[in-house]
Amino acid sequence: MTDKNRVIIFDTTLRDGEQSPGASMTLEEKIRVADALEELGVDVIEAGFAIASNGDFEAVNEIAKRLKNTSVCSLARASRKDIDRAWEALRPAVRPRIHTFISTSPLHMRAKLQMTPEEVLEAIADSVSYARNLCEDVEWSCEDGTRTEPDFLYKAVEIAIKAGATTINVPDTVGYTTPEEYKVMIQNIIKNVPNSDKAIFSTHCHNDLGLAVANSIAAVQGGARQIECTINGIGERAGNAALEEIVMAFRTRNDMLPYTTGVVTENITRTSHLVSSVTGLAVQNNKAIVGANAFAHESGIHQDGMLKDAGTYEIMTPESVGLKKxxxxxxxxxxxxxxxxxxxxxxxxxxxxxxxxxxxxxxxxxxxxxxxxxxxxxxxxxxxLRDNDRMKITGWKFVCEKGKANSAELELEIDGETKTVFSEGNGPVDAAFKALRSLVGGEPHLQLYQVHAVTRGTDAQAEVTVRLEEDGKTVNGHAAHTDTLVASAKAYVNALNKLLVKREKTAPEEMSA
Missing domain, CATH: 1.10.1900 (c-terminal domain of poly(a) binding protein)
Known part of the structure; x- marks a missing residue:
């Protein structure tokens, strides 16, 4: 990079974001998100964890074939089998990147890896050099980096760079650090690692203490020039640093944060809506930048100020993030x-x-x-846009009458064939869910059933979110219709379609980074 204040945006919505409970995406949905991320202007897309499943491999491979401007990345553990699988998936990419990682904190090395520090250092040298022989762009991450002993971390980073890593990521895997601490950590790594000038340093912050965005920005102030983040801040547990918040902080407070990115901010709202729709993870109303209330003003004092000058209460315009009236x-x-x-x-x-x-x-x-x-x-x-779902509802009949059994009869198209299912239940929604559950076998448990109106008025569409859990795996379903019963059935079918995809996945150990 010629601009020393240019920050690389590494989006991991399709990898870490998909690890959010219920956020499983189909291949077609991942491709739609990848296309939107490229249009948004992110520099790197972590498209998945190629060895995790055939579905993850296919997604990485198809996205690698498709994207023309954005680097495509796959995660891989510090093993040659993982790295080979990642490279096989990434080979068609215009700009491929292999991202390999291993834990470096005393707790993780002892309890999870059951490896000595010396064995971990050997694994770093072997895995990074092996990946570099396949791919020119190699990123290495020290999982649980913020709880790693400084001297050991410096040694690990030095070895990774010497072995060929072009990007060094220091993840706050469990959301433990604070801004000042993280900033100093990045500064000390750059100062104490002899070959630090040969790599770009990166952040990957989780939001367990609500500090992911602040920590990411602090790390940039300390010398990092890549930020790993997700749309809407989705991710494991409390999520990741939110891309839209980081980018708009740089744009809005460029006087204090003189950093630039390649993100086309006017595409933020559109991309946020897409990710929310395909994952079934609703954006909270008071979410910064993309929440429904982000540019809403109800207080009389605020409204009066807005009428006189929008700058009285808005530090950025709705149009700057693509919110158009x-x-x-x-x-x-x-x-x-x-x-x-x-x-x-x-x-x-x-x-x-x-x-x-x-x-x-x-x-x-x-x-x-x-x-x-x-x-x-x-x-x-x-x-x-869900035209590749295996199951689609094509007809329905609900009975809800006092003194009679409540029931649902649903007509579906399943893999091109028409099928009808019927069930009685404790209300028409319960009946519909029972009828649909009979189609897939197993015991998916309903964890969440949520209804809200898309717009105002009694004729508003009902938007329904359903969350199913089976064997520790969760999926979200999402649908809207003017009839709440129809929306409920469609949301349940959307969840079942994702559950069928999820059943094919067998995630390897050490999946977080």
Missing amino acids: SSLVMGKHSGRHAFREKLKDLGYELADNEFMRAFTEFKDLADRKKTVYDEDIISIVDDN
Whole structure:
């Protein structure tokens, strides 16, 4: 990099983000997210953990074939088998990167790896040099780096760079550190490692104490020039550093944080909506940058100030993150051209068949609602882009009548064939879930059933989120419809489709980094 203040944005939504409980994505969903991340302008996409499953390998491989500008990365443990699998998946990439890691804290070495410090140092040298012989761009991470003894950490980093690592990542794996501590740690590594000038230093912060973004920024102030982060801050436990918060902090407070990125901030809101939709992880209303209330003002004092000068209470504009207020109101008389223009305003470019499916559903919705809001259209598009799901609901009948058994009869298309299922239950939702559960066998347990209105009014679409758990694996399902019962059934089917994908995965040990 020629600009010493240019920060590389390494997005791990598809790897660490997918490790969020319930956030499993299909291949098609991962490709959509990868395309959006490339359009967003991130520098590196960690597309998965190639050895974790055939599904992860396929996702990394397909994304590697597809992306033209962004580096594609796969995670690999410090083993030649992992590294070979990662390289096999990454080979088609224009800019491939192998990211290998091993734990370095005394606790992890003793309790998890059951290796001596000397054995860990040998593994670092072997794994990094092996990866470098395959790929020019190699990143090495010291898992649980912030709880690693300084002198041992300096030695490990020196060995990794000597073996060929071009990026050194120092993860705060358990979200333990604080900003000043992390900043000094990065400064000391750069100062005490003789060959530190030959690598770029990176952060990877978890949010267990709510400090992931602050820690990431502090590390940059200490000399790091790559930040590993995720859209909406999703990730294991309390999540990762949120990409949108970091990037907008640099843009908004460039006087104090004179750093730049390649992110096109106007694409942030669109990408946030996409990730929320495909993972089923809703963004909290008061979430910074992308929450529904981020640019909302209800207090009379605030509203008065906003009317006089928006700068009184807004430190950035909604437009700077891609939040647009369109004057194009949609209704049942709106035609194809107006609908296509609305989609462009919302950041969607659909193929002809996808557009016609979405337009047909829009017209159906417009017949039932006086006004169709942007949020309604986003829900329609997100639902229709799931055209590769194995199971889809094509018809329904619900019975809820006093004195009679509540029941649900559902017609589905499953792998191209039509099938009907029926069940009675304690209410039509319970009946629908029982009927659908019979299709997949096993014992998926309902952990969460949540309903909220997409927009205002009694004719608003109901947006339903369902979370299922089976054998320690969780998946989220998400759907919207003007009929709450239909939305519930569709959300459950969406969760079942993801559960079928999840069943194929057998995650290896030491998956976090």
